[in-house]
Amino acid sequence: MSKTTVAARPKPRPAIQRMAPYVPPTGGRRGKLRLDFNENTIGCSARVAALLARISSEPDFFAVYPEYTQARPKIAAWLGLKPEQLLLTNGTDEAIHCLINTYVDPGDEVLVPWPTYSMYQFYTELAGAVPRRILYRVPDLAFPLDELLSAINENTRAILLANPNNPTGGAIGLATIEKILARAGDAAVLVDEAYFEFFDVTALDLLEAYPNLFVSRTFSKTYGMAGFRVGCLLSQAENIALVAKGQSPYSVNSLAAACAMEAIEDQEFIRNYVAEVLAARQDIAAGLDRLGGAHYRSKANFVLAQFGDSMSNVCAGLRETGILIRDRGHEIPGAARITAGTREQAATLLAALEDVLAKVRQ
Numbered sequence: 513m514s515k516t517t518v519a520a521r522p523k524p525r526p527a528i529q530r531m532a533p534y535v536p537p538t539g540g541r542r543g544k545l546r547l548d549f550n551e552n553t554i555g556c557s558a559r560v561a562a563l564l565a566r567i568s569s570e571p572d573f574f575a576v577y578p579e580y581t582q583a584r585p586k587i588a589a590w591l592g593l594k595p596e597q598l599l600l601t602n603g604t605d606e607a608i609h610c611l612i613n614t615y616v617d618p619g620d621e622v623l624v625p626w627p628t629y630s631m632y633q634f635y636t637e638l639a640g641a642v643p644r645r646i647l648y649r650v651p652d653l654a655f656p657l658d659e660l661l662s663a664i665n666e667n668t669r670a671i672l673l674a675n676p677n678n679p680t681g682g683a684i685g686l687a688t689i690e691k692i693l694a695r696a697g698d699a700a701v702l703v704d705e706a707y708f709e710f711f712d713v714t715a716l717d718l719l720e721a722y723p724n725l726f727v728s729r730t731f732s733k734t735y736g737m738a739g740f741r742v743g744c745l746l747s748q749a750e751n752i753a754l755v756a757k758g759q760s761p762y763s764v765n766s767l768a769a770a771c772a773m774e775a776i777e778d779q780e781f782i783r784n785y786v787a788e789v790l791a792a793r794q795d796i797a798a799g800l801d802r803l804g805g806a807h808y809r810s811k812a813n814f815v816l817a818q819f820g821d822s823m824s825n826v827c828a829g830l831r832e833t834g835i836l837i838r839d840r841g842h843e844i845p846g847a848a849r850i851t852a853g854t855r856e857q858a859a860t861l862l863a864a865l866e867d868v869l870a871k872v873r874q
């Protein structure tokens with residue numbers, strides 16, 4: 513060993529130095545009523561659980577590196593696309609990461625209507641690029657279309673849109689998306705359809721006409737498979753071939769790929785769950801009206817409620833009863849996001865909320 517070598521701490525890239533750590537409050541959630549992360553609140557389909565049990569008894573299944581020769585064409589066909597138009601990803605998060613890695617250089621601008629899903633800013637900053645927040649309009653949190661269109665410039669390399677949006681719950685229609693695509697030029701436009709099943713409007717039909725359009729889907733929300741980390745990125749085949757160049761060849765594990773294929777077979781489970789969520793969302797909205805909690809109109813599986821100065825106490829009070837909702841006060845003062853699951857869960861929530869509000873307002 514050379515005596516002159518002095519070990520030193522490696523210097524992180526400036527992008528990492530600038531970033532604040534992102535630590536989601538995900539500890540100790542099992543066993544509680546999880547209305548905080550917009551997950552499916554009852555678990556995945558029984559068909560997926562049965563497949564898992566079968567696979568667990570085949571140790572050889574895990575000995576083989578993942579291959580997507582079945583999953584890719586099957587999921588693509590189910591979406592009405594060619595296999596070359598689909599990239600299987602480790603959740604939507606990896607889809608966002610791969611998209612940014614492909615099109616965004618340090619110093620470039622990425623436009624994000626704000627507030628929105630925090631990983632858009634995370635991966636933009638990780639790339640050393642500049643997230644430009646286009647603020648949702650106050651007080652109704654309407655989509656800032658004109659502001660977004662006029663913010664597009666020659667440095668804009670990507671525009672990231674959640675539709676419906678998290679945490680506001682609002683959604684935009686295809687005509688609005690087309691206006692953005694037409695103005696975006698060669699900037700990549702992502703329409704993140706994580707909550708598609710609750711809204712039922714998709715930009716997939718625009719893929720053929722717009723070479724700058726990307727759509728993402730996930731198995732994390734409606735499908736109850738957030739722990740598997742599986743989603744997909746969809747675009748024209750030429751784009752997907754480019755994005756795939758920057759992806760690890762095995763980032764979606766074999767189990768996740770097999771379960772995603774099984775999950776799409778059980779559309780009855782999805783239909784029933786979506787119907788239940790829409791009814792629960794309606795109950796939560798009506799309950800909030802009754803209890804004097806303002807809320808925003810939602811097209812997703814959650815409701816953004818406005819508790820004003822009481823918000824932290826409301827979240828803490830519910831937590832004491834084993835019910836988790838998500839404090840969004842750092843983005844929208846006084847707001848908390850409540851996931852809609854089943855009607856029974858909504859009733860449990862509203863009963864607890866009534867008690868908590870009575871104490872908080874004393």
Ligand SMILES: Cc1ncc(COP(=O)(O)O)c(C=O)c1O
Nearest residue numbers: 603604605629674678706730732
């Ligand atoms: C808009 C949006 N996209 C993506 C995700 C996460 O998706 P995934 O679990 O597939 O990474 C979320 C989760 O909250 C979200 O709100």
